[in-house]
Amino acid sequence: MAGYLLRRLAQVAVVVALVATIAFVLIHLAEGDPFSDTLENPNVTEEIRAQLRATYGLDRPLPEQFARYVASVFRGDFGWSFSRQRPVIDVLRDALPNTLLLMSIALAVSFALGIALAIAQAGRPNSLTDRIISGISLFFFSVPEFWLATMVIALLPYRYPGIFPIGGIVDPTTHADLSRGGQLLDLAKHTILPAATLTLLFSAVVARYQRAALLDVLPADYVRTARAKGVSERSIVRRHALRNALLPVITLFGLAFPALLTGAVFIEKVFGWPGMGLVIVSSIDSRDYALLMAAIIIGSVLVAIGSLLADLLYRVADPRIRDDR
Amino acid sequence: MIAEVALPFVGKRAVTRRLLSNRSASAAIALLFAIVIPCVGAPLFAPADPRAQPNPVELKNQPPSASYPFGTDQASRDVLSRVLYGGRVSLAVAFIATLVSITLGTAYGAIAGFAGGVVEAVMMRILDTLLSIPRLLLLIAIFAAWRGLNVAGFVLIVGLTGWYGLSRVVRGQVLAIKGEEFVVAARALGASRARILLKHILPNILTPVIVAASLGVGHVILLEAGLSYLGIGVQPPDPSWGSIIQDGSDQIAGAWWVSFFPGMAIVLTVMAVNVLGDALREALQPRHMGTE
């Protein structure tokens, strides 16, 4: 087990290093730099841009820049964010908890909701309930995240801006003066729509996946035995099949991180939720190299940790799985 | 998720029959035809030239009506026509990118499975690493760096990053089939490796390939739309569904129809290919066959 864990951790390190290297090379080979957006200001001459590039070491050869970058990352220094004029690490420290809040709400609710729906469906496959739920989850499974979020905004915040504020996680102007309950309500008002949208999207994934997993287990011998004993279909699903359909749930947990992160990128952008996704998107717009690099590294660490956790859970849940799996 | 189990080959006719007897699959096929045909034949079906601007002042941002079923956009262009022409781009991108990725995925998986030994071990280790790279983040890095990449480049990169899952499944299939009696028999009869691969193994790995292809098309359509929304997607002279949505996204309060209809086109198409993918899997691989 310890050997396996070490090997997996090494793999995580390799993946993250690989992603970081690819991203670094790509981003730095591209034309343009963080100072290109001063285009319409005739005072920012090419000389000033050159001076800025020299100040921040962007005129050095690529390998040298990369070596410097790696060295500073190992010192825990992710560099300076041009667009936000503050250390990258501070930006991440502000953004990461917001994304984790959104992701954990979506993760918890959609697992509960998705599995509940799947149980209702698998109990009576091809019934009307099953079809309706399948249809709805198919819709949310097939919808572009950003489009759904955009339509939600057109429907709610634009009409009821007081009830559904968007942008930010609280109202910064009044939040500090509110009572404890008022602060919670403020947070809830800002969180509800982005969290609900992300939850709907991921619940569909969970429900579809779990339904298929349950239906795969149902024809197994022990279920047939139980059925022969006259146990009701519903409790077969609940007592027997579900336990054996635990492994797929764990797999799903591993898949959840990349899926939620992808969803968060779009949801955060549309709702103006100040998390990692918005950091990624805005750093693309402003060509904020250091920030984009760091966000991509953190993102891949999140994803890698998610899949590592899922693998470990898998081994705990099913001792039959050997080291070479 | 595609189960990593070996399956006996199912006859073509049986597949068609099973597929058509599935009501939702028939509906999905009908829906796909209803979307794909007008898009592919956009010059015939579109009521207007997607670039024509009848009157950019008085006729801009008109809500849906009899003369403009999907309304008009900022420059008074007909949204319906734009959606049809945009569909050509989106569908073509999705189709070709998927073709690239299933070709790569099948080849890689089949080679690894067939080669065995150290080659296979190394190939699988590489695959594990590739699989754990978050695709969207990688694509964001690539397209953020090379914005304004042409359609061919976009398609190629999307295709190149979308084959890992399939190759793992294909390799599993190859491994299982390699041990099957009919393959062993063929080998005993002196059939060449290439012949065994082509005659016996390839037809048997068609199941996951076809399923992956149909789901892949849906996935790429969503991906293309998402990247277009972030401003780093396809930038052809004619818009894609994603870029039409993006065009209208800052006007959703006033002119929701510009973004709504291309979005619905995406949703319906992706729903249809997903249903089709599921149905194909069932038809090609009747459930529980492996366990019974």
Next chain:
Amino acid sequence: MVIAVGGDPDGLFPPVLTTTTGRAVTEQIYDHLADLGSDLNTVGDAGFSPRLAKSWRWSADSLSIAFTLDPSARWHDGTPVRASDVAFTYGLYRDSATASPTAPLIENIDSVTAPDSLTAVFWFAKRSPIEFYEATVPMLILPEHLLKGVKGQALRTSDIARKPMGSGRFRFVSWTPGSSIELTADSGNYHSRPRIDRLIWTIAPDPKTVFTRLVGGEADVLEQVPSGDLPQLAAHPELKPVLLPGLDYNFVTFNLRDPGNPTRPHPLFADRSLRQALTMAVDRRRVVQSAYDSLAAVALGPTVRAYPTTDTTLQQIPYSLDNARRVLDSLGWRVSGSDSVRRRNGRPLEFTLSVPGVSKSRMNMAVIIQDQLRQAGVKMNIDRREIASFVDLENKRTFDAVFHGWHVEASPGGIRQTWGTGGAKAGGSNHGSYVNAAFDAAADSGLSAMDLPTRRAHFKRAYQMIIDDAPAIWMAEPKTMMAINRRIRTPALRPDAWWSTIGEWWIPSTERIARDRAGPPR
């Protein structure tokens, strides 16, 4: 009072700022020596009001100005403001390690000396009508005692760049990036306490969500209402729309040099009559109306209406499809066969317009221009460019035509770089390489004339020349549509800096809401 903005400022260190939010915030915290009047007069000192300088004296040869500082001016930490702070500030702005975009604006200032603690003397390299403007408007005076010894990159990362401390009417309280910036009234300010106690910029992490903050009541002021949200504004009677003339103009620049070989003239656009014909073929009024509704005027030329030097009676090249066709015919560009594109000696009348994709309004206009030119038999391709590659294209001059825009200073001096011969060299701002010695001379006379009527006359001549030469199709002059909650009363707003008078804004006590009454936080 809460001001909604769509993103963080690029820092709060005045010499390096380029965003309007950065300027709006820092100009509350720091002071200029004197403020520009709302008529935007930049000649001499007419219309300027005293700020950190209580009074000033011109030397007999007009080559220096001695400013006397207000003796009661204090930095927010209680230290008196001294003339040495002014001299230090000048040095910092001019230091090349600072890489300040403001530096070119103060090039004519030779040096600043501080003969005593309350007198700062500005010495100019050559006589110029805008000496006073140059000495006062570009720079905000910074505290030497907090910045001494900090240079280059360290300036941008220094504490004061994020927690500014100045002498202005508001003190800095906090900046939570992506969330808010808070200032509070400096109660003992030498310029009297402002009438608003608390000033908050609420930062929407994404520009699209800004508007909902305003209509939702979370904010009182929105600097620029997105044009897509305009219909919504009418539904909110509590919001007062305020239309400010802008300091921006945009235009389709023709490259007058061959994109493949800059030593040769452009195969199409070197021909003045052809450029005029293309201008005639574009119905600029319609294009601008479609893209901006009422939020922009058709540009007059390389200038903006807000300048007192701009004459609005300039003779334009009028829109006429028939005339355009006639001129093109006479130049030998004719339609033949089934092709709808004009040709001459087999060469089609075709070119590519590169547009920065980030600018939605320019993309919209380009699409309509394309359609209008098509009707004249001209094929224009649109090349949507990501901003960095757009800049690169302009710098290398490898384009046919670009859809450019300028944001101009309160003084029209920038025209030398943007349309004069001096800016035509590679790396300069005159991307189309328009060269006309008579235009240069007229613009120079305008810039050096000492009184407004003469300046105006020279500029009129210069503008008329360049309009007739048609090195660009002058498109739109966007205005700024602000929205301000009606309970807030404002004096006249300066077109280039609406925030300059915030210290004078007030809310009648009967109309205050809880947010306005809440005192400065602990």
